[in-house]
Every structure is written in structure tokens, then in C-alpha cells.
Amino acid sequence: MNALVIDIGGTNTRVALASGPAIVPGSVRRYRNAEHAGLDAVLARYLSDAGTPPIQSACAALAGPVRDGRGRLTNLDWTIDEADIARVTGARRVRLINDLQAQGYALDHLSPGALIPVLHGPQVRGGARLVIGIGTGFNAAAVHAGPTGTLVTAAEAGHSTLPVSDEAGLSLARFAAGADGFAAVEDILSGRGLEHAFGWITSQAGSPRTMAAHSIVERAATDPDAAQALRLFADMLGVVAGDLALNHLPFGGLFLTGGVARAVTPYLDAPGFAASFRAKGRFAPLMAEFAVHTVTDDFAALTGCAGYLAGQG
């Protein structure tokens, strides 16, 4: 029984075949969204390359809000519809979920080696868990052990207010804000956001520069501004992840995922991240109870789609 699993990110779409909750080895392919007219074209190409296998069910994870089996890719003009996926693939059963929800459904199926510890803490088995995704955008999904199964909640956490606590933060928020003047979490905590942090730091120093996110990460050892941008990013991630922890009480742990989260993980060891994560006034002691990890498995959303389809029976 073949299932098709699809991870539609802001930049790339990944497609694979799944058998039960497991990805079929060697079946993962990645496509650049910008090179395709829409998801239909991506799926047609995948199935053609794979020798048009019969597909019984399909699950797609989308980087954007999903309602009633439909959604739009927030960062690109693609509309995704369960009915379209059924038509192109021939699948009888199709489910469209948010990509962070897929990351949540993956947690129980990750290999132990797929996690890097960031902050230690007592991890309560059966406690709520929180996945925080940082890539093209930012989002979070809480994973709750319900009476008969796992419940993963949807959110648009990256579009909530960027936290500010001093004049420097206000200046940063204004630098990163969109044309409407609203500075969201995602305006710093994303690939684009890291570029904002770098642009702000160099502007403050009187010699404004721009640098692509991947270059900021690559040049941090030799470019002090790049290193400072990463420290600023780590501090802001600490504040935001701490606020999210207070909103979801993930005593089962926090799990950072996505390309940007993986890239910045070496910078979360420095004291900035832990200090800003825990700086919640008289609730600071509670913050020491939350463990934080980074998920290194780049295909976790596909695993989550497979797990979701298998779990639905």
C-alpha cells in the first residue's frame, strides 16, 4: 500500500513514498517551488519520475494556515486543495495539514540520533511538547497526549508581536517591520529575519550592509557583524521560545526544527539563549523545567505526514 507524503515549504517542496509510518528509503525528492507553476506540476513530475506507482492515500504538510482541507502557501501564491491532490495522484484519502502539525506528529517516530540537546531539563513522559519551526517563516505547534491519541494544534505564531523590552529592541523592531509598521516574530526569527538582524546591526554601527542568511551563518567565524547577528537571533529566540513555553507548558520538551533552527543551533550554546529563555521575572524557576532540543532530521515533516496517515487507521 503506497502513501504519498508531501512537505510544501516556503522555498522547497519535498515528496516521498511512505509505507505505514515510515518513509520508503531512497524515495525522497526535493523541488524548488519557484521553478514550478504549482503543486500539481510538482506531483505530476514526481509520480512520472517514480514510474507512476498506484497511490492509495496522501498527506500534505503546508507552510500556512489550513481550513476545511484547503490552504494557501503564505510566502508564495499557491493554493493547495485536498481535492486537487486527489485528482493528480488518484489517492482516495487525502489530508492537508499545517507543516508544523506534521512536525508534531513526527516526534514519536524520530530516531534518538535526530535530536541535539540545547537546554537540559526534566522531561516528563506524557507531558505536552512544543515544536518550534524556523525556516522561511516561523511557527509553533503544541503536541498533547489526548485520551485516545496525539493532538497537534495549529497556529500562526510567527505573526504575533515581536517582543521588545528596551530602546534597542524598539529600534530593531522598527527596522524589521513591514510597510504597515507591524513587527512580527517572523520578522526576526526566520531566514529573512536573520538578514534583518544583520542589516540593523551594521546600520547601528554606521556602515549598513546586507548579507544573505546562509552567508551570515557561513561567515560568522570571520565577520564580527555576522556573529553579532547570530547572537541577537539567539537572544530573541530565547525570549520568544520562553513566552511560547509559558503559553503551552511543554513539560515534555521543546523541539526546534527547520533549516534556520538547525543553522543557528551552534549559537544557542552561548549564555544568551538560556538567559533570555529563563528571564521571566518570578517565573524564572519554572523555566528551568523545560528541556530544549533541535531536530536534525530534515525530512521530519514527511515522517509526520506518514505517521498521521498511519495513526488515522
Place this chain on the structure above:
Amino acid sequence: MNALVIDIGGTNTRVALASGPAIVPGSVRRYRNAEHAGLDAVLARYLSDAGTPPIQSACAALAGPVRDGRGRLTNLDWTIDEADIARVTGARRVRLINDLQAQGYALDHLSPGALIPVLHGPQVRGGARLVIGIGTGFNAAAVHAGPTGTLVTAAEAGHSTLPVSDEAGLSLARFAAGADGFAAVEDILSGRGLEHAFGWITSQAGSPRTMAAHSIVERAATDPDAAQALRLFADMLGVVAGDLALNHLPFGGLFLTGGVARAVTPYLDAPGFAASFRAKGRFAPLMAEFAVHTVTDDFAALTGCAGYLAGQG
């Protein structure tokens, strides 16, 4: 079969008898915490006044974090333990839950007249709902329809970072912050927080005054500073409730509850609340999809405790 239901707030504790998911009419009593040594004393007095009825089960809702059947009242030095409640009441089955979780379990048992509409929006049956409690403190609880029942999540949302987006907000946050310099949501959005807002407004105007929260509400028609404090409170509530909506996507509606929420509800009609609730940049259109209500039933937490015990079977 008698159940005892208990709502331990920051200022008062309410106790009642329940039969199934319903409160026994006339059985509700309210006690000021400050006049009692602890919950044991309150319960002993209630049971004695009620003629020592046999109690089979009990559920207590606590204004503070609950773990492993124990919790501490955040705003008073009371430790609450399921085992103590069992000992004092003789109940065989005792459950301690967070008070906002209790409000969540009450939603399905409220009479239609118990809700005041604040913001209209399409309310999706089966969609997630969000209860926001504002009284001595601030907290939120998401209500999800799980595979076999209602799941209400716990949080300490009032201790997350107070949102700031301009110099005035920064000044307000510094005025309201604790000795550690951290300004939390609860430092404005609570009874004490409304007093901070009033103190800041009068300080800004050059004639600092203090006024108790209930007086600010009572004198708003005649005292311009009091009216301005309520407008500031409504604006901040809009920002925070909007951020919480992005974090929980409550397409089934938001429900404001607690004494302070009820007191400020007349001021949520003014444009400030709706405008700040919806001012989320390019996500503003999504914000129009969330309906907001105020729960007028002051005993909803007790109803939630009864519903929780009945739902557990």
C-alpha cells in the same frame, strides 16, 4: 451522589455541591482567602455549614500551575494537594486542575445568556476555543475537541512578555515591571495591572495618583484619567488577545472571563480593542475570523469542575 466543586481564586474561594455536570441551586458559598489559614479551613467550614453531607468526589480549580495533583496559589502562600482535599472531605476521587482549564470545561455547559458578544465573527462549530481569564491574575486555556472528548490545555500566559511597540509602551512596561525589571502581560492585564495603567497615566500627566481597580471602573464616567486607564487596558487586551489567537487559532471563538474582564467589557466596544486585536500586519484579515465574547457567569469555574468530574465518568 454529591460532588464538591471548589474554585480557588487569588482573592476568594468559592465552594458548591454538584450533581452530575450541574451546580446544586443555592449551594454556592464564597470565602475570602485572607480570612482563612488555608483551603482545609475553608472546606471544613463549608461542610460544617452544609450539615456535613457525604462527598463522593471533588474537583478543585486553582489559580496557579498544577502538576501531579499538587499546586500552589500563585498570589498567596497556600499549597493545595489532592490528598489533603480527600482527607478533609472524605471524597474517594479528587481532581485538582488549573482554574482556566475549569473555565474551558465549562464552555459546553453555559447558558446562552451567559455570554456578551464583544467582536462578531464566523464561529466554527468544533473549532478550537480560547478562554482568557482576567482577575487577580491573567491566564489563557485552549479548548480542543479531541478524538473522544474535550482537551483543555494548561498555561501560565500571564507571565509571558508584555507586548511593546512604541516609546509610550516601553515607558508603561518599565512603570509596571516588578523589581527584577521584567514586565509581564499580567503586570497590565489584571486588577493590579489596571492600577499600574492608572498610575502610569497620571504620572505621565505630571500629577501621579493611585486608585484601586474597582474605583477606576466605578469612576470612569467622571474621572478622565480613570477612563483613559480603561482605554489603555482595552488596547493592551486587544494586542495580547490577538497574539494569543495567532498562537491557538480559536476559530470556535475567544471567551473572556473573570471579574476584571467583566468589569472592562463595556470599554471593549470602543474602537481601540477591535483595532489592536486586528492590527497584525498582513495577517489582519485572518483576525476578523475570530469572534470574542465575555462570559458573565461568575460561577463558570465551578460549573467546569462539575463538568470535568462528570465527563471523566
